[in-house]
Amino acid sequence: MPLPDELKRAAAEKALELVQDGMLLGLGSGSTARFFTEGVGRLVADGMKVRAVPTSRDTAALAAELAIPIVTELVGEIDLAVDGADEVDPALDLIKGRGGALFREKLVASVAKRFVVVVDDSKLVKRLGVGVLPVEVLPFLWRSTAERLTGLGLTLVVRGGEETPFVTDNGNIVLDVTVVDGIGEPQRLATDIKAITGVVEHGLFVGIADTVIVAGPEGPKALGRLSGGGRVARSTPAHGESTPGETRDRPSQAT
Ligand code: 5RP
DSSP states (O other): OOOOHHHHHHHHHHHHHTTOOOOOEEEEOOHHHHHHHHHHHHHHTTTOEEEEEEESHHHHHHHTTTOBOOSSOOSSSSSSEEEEOEEEETOOEEEOOSSSHHHHHHHHHHSSEEEEEEEEGGGGOSSSSSEEEEEEEOOOOHHHHHHHHHHTTTEEEEEOOOOSSOTTTOOOOEEEEOOOOOSOHHHHHHHHHHHHHHEEESSSEEEEEEEEEEETTTTEEEEEEEESSSSSOOOOOOOOOEEEEEEEOOGOOOO
């Protein structure tokens, strides 16, 4: 049985096949995305010309160490963003942010022509909400924000505890929200949470992932949208199944 780190590395290595000379990349955060960034570092060392937008200070520091040119001001789109996830459901909707970088991760994903998620198979869930949903909120009057969230029927804790809260790269705090019985309607919950004043961003990534590369004992496999081209409308396929009319990426065909 491969170790989780080997699976994470396998997924990230598969995503590296999508990197082409001249691309502007989005570099995710967390242990799986780290393998991707390290791989980009190797490509750069071999002479490939790419630039990158990191999604956290940690990733920016790693990219700088690896001599990956960093872009901090962006006009236009990122060619390819690659990031990890905490949970992936059959519709390829995600929970992200347990590493605390969700706001910048969502910004980067939202301006990417292609957003590819790399995970080991332990991240696949039938329904989102198995674990907590991170919500980044402004520290100012955060209790009022928390009250509005509990008004939606959610329970929550301050990440790190009220005495020593975890502080994001943006100077905000994170409320880790639990949804009893899981998230039945991710888009609806995403809209409801986002509408609360004081919420900066939440970790629900609904309809954003184009491709999810999942590594299991059989090797990495790509779920999601067609190779190349723009985004496609997606129904809700079960994990690993093709939607009629779509040809799923096969890892060897990823372009
Ligand atoms: C950080 C994230 C990460 O992508 C997510 O937590 C997955 O991390 P890992 O690859 O270490 O399991 O969203 O904010």
